[in-house]
Amino acid sequence: MRTKQFKAESKKLMDMMINSIYTHKEIFLRELISNASDALDKLYFRSLTDENVGMNREDFRIDITVDKENRLLTIADNGVGMTAEELDKNLGTIAKSGSLEFKKDNETGEDVDVIGQFGVGFYSAFMVADKVTVESRAYGSDEANRWVSSGIDGYGIEPCEKESVGTVVTLHIKEDSEDEKYGEFLDSYRISSLVKKYSDYIRYPIIMDMETSRLKEGVDTSAEDYKYSPDDYETVTEPRTLNSMIPLWKKNKSEITPEEYNGFYKDNFMDYEEPLAVVHSKTEGAATFNALLYIPAHAPWDFYTKNYEKGLNLYSKGVMISEKCADLLPDYFSFVKGLVDSEDLSLNISREMLQHDRQLQVIARTVEKKIKAELSKLLQNEREKYEKFWNAFGTQIKFGVYNDYGAHKDVLQDLLMFVSSNEDKLMTLQEYVDRMPEDQKAIYYACGETKEKIDMLPQADAVKEKGFELLYFTDQVDEFAIKMLMNYAEKPFANVCADELDLATDEEKEELKKENEDAKDIFETMKNALGGAVNAVRFTSKLKKHPVCITSEGGISLEMEKVLGQMPGAEDVKAQLVMEINASHPIADTVREAADDEDRLGKLAKLLYAEARMIEGMQVDDPVEIAELINELIVG
Ligand code: ADP
Secondary structure (H helix, E strand, C coil), X not given: CCCECCCHHHHHHHHHHHCCXXXXXXXXXXXXXXXXXXXXXXXXXXXXXXXXXXXXXHHCCEEEEEECCCCEEEEEECCCCCCHHHHHHHHHCCCCHHHCCCCECCCCCCECCHHHHCCCHHHHHHHCEEEEEEEEECCCCCCEEEEEECCCCCEEEEEECCCXXXXXXXXXXXXXXXXXXXXXXXXXXXXXXXXXXXXXXXXXCEEEEEEEEEECCCCCCCCCCCCCCHHHEEEEEEEEECCCCCCHHHCCHHHCCHHHHHHHHHHHHCCCCCCCEEEEEEECCCCCEEEEEEECCCCCCCCCCCCCCCCEEEEECCEEEEEEEHHXXXXXXXXXXXXXXXXXXXXXXXXXXXXXXXXXXXXXXXXXXXXXXXXXXXXXXXXXXXXXXXHHHHHHHHHHHHHHHHCCHHHHHHHCEEEECCCCCEEEHHHHHHHCXXXXXXXXXXXXXXXXXXXXXXXXXXXXHXXXXXXXXXXXXXXXXXXXXXXXXXXXXXXXXXXXXXXXXXXXXXXXXXXXXXXXXXXXXXXXXXXXXXXXXXXXXXXXXXXXXXXXXCCCCHHHHHHHCCCCCCCCCCCEEEEEEECCCXXXXXXXXXXXXXXXXXXXXXXXXXXXXXXXXXCCCCHHHHHHHHHHHHHC
């Protein structure tokens, strides 16, 4: 047999395969089964118009055999087969060489993970085999040929005997080494599970002999108290179809039970709890695809970490081409699990190319709409479930509103929920707005670590006393998200600790204005005594019981300052503070009475400012000085 050389590029790929340290070598099986399935497709379609093929749909099959002793694994199909010329052309060169670029990563200079990115096809066999034989007889030919290669040195083609049309690929599996146990590919259970994992939905049966244990013939177990013993069983080898052939998502919805949907979810997405909702859809039009999407009932343990990988499994014609394809899910729906099966995508499309694939973008947009619609439906019809969803993934949705400068707020704003003061329950912004009294101008919120702490804020009293509802923002992201929305249903958001609340009547406002003007000099003295800690001191009418509070002016609230203060580079972001004194509290009179006593005003300013900071949960800058002032008061 004459040895022929591989084409230059094929040689490179072959070399990579042989020396591969790629960790997912198992994908070779998927590639070979997929080739076999394509060959079956070709002959099957031919059989539809050509009677001479003489085969029925159920005759087409793929057979796998393992021969442990000789370390042989074969994958045989009765598909269209190849002639000697085709063996030469198809297996001697890489058909898709154009797409196979041996790139180096621009930044690291390392070889790009070609194997991971491309369906590398037939040559992937050389990751696990040191010799590959392909015996094939093409449809319409009486001759068969054998292609043999032991790797880089080339390949040979010679005539051989083969009774029927089709192809048999035989791999001589590499010897085990310290690091690699290639022998696993000679274990029929391992092979069977790989078929299930990658090729379950190949439309032709994939058949392999499997050992099973069964009751020996003639064992009489009819007695009521019959005790089975191991001797009653025998081990037999039986051909078994390994793949289920029909994907769940290709069945009609009406034929699928909730148990099947849930079982599929638990088996495939590593969850012990049933999902909250399932979306099963068939889409035709700009893109034709099936989708099976699940909304989990709880966040995976690593969900809010960097390690979490979002994505949907991507199938092309029943073959999985990408696990967790990230481009199919926007970040704010990263919790969704599931898969997409498209007829339009090529099996060998690379991950890089997927990102730019127009078809995939269309699919991703449709998927996003379906998820949004399902969540809205849940919110409308199954409130309890939606609240469970919200508790698990609400933070992600809120980040979604905030990220990308609010680009997705329109998609997400109706999904938001916050706890409110009226009922101590989660409510949507729409529900809040629907319940607003006519004279309420804004959507009020307050920030704090917990609901209880917010309830203690002096600024919250005025809003609640007016009968207005207050939203509790206890998540750090809450206020950032709301700043992106700016308003909802044309109602602005107002932070009770920061914004001008405008709760007073015109007369009250007028009166307060006058009181503030009268006390202008007092406040100037107090502000100076605080040494620049606040931008202003003034009277307020919004406090009820408490004598004093701190509010902020401008875009940065105190809560935002706390969050930003922990971020590198944003430590200097400061809220502009105002100390507000309750104009109708006896302490206001004390302040007024001290008008001419600069020293006393200074001390009062420091004490009141410290008090207000403590109520806000902030640190007091100079506790020793404050303690001394208190002692002075106590001693009198
Ligand atoms: P791809 O499948 O992406 O085209 P491969 O390297 O896997 O690339 O295979 C190259 C070609 O060899 C296939 O396109 C097909 O024409 C042929 N081939 C591979 N396996 C078989 C098979 N089992 N039966 C018939 N033809 C095959």
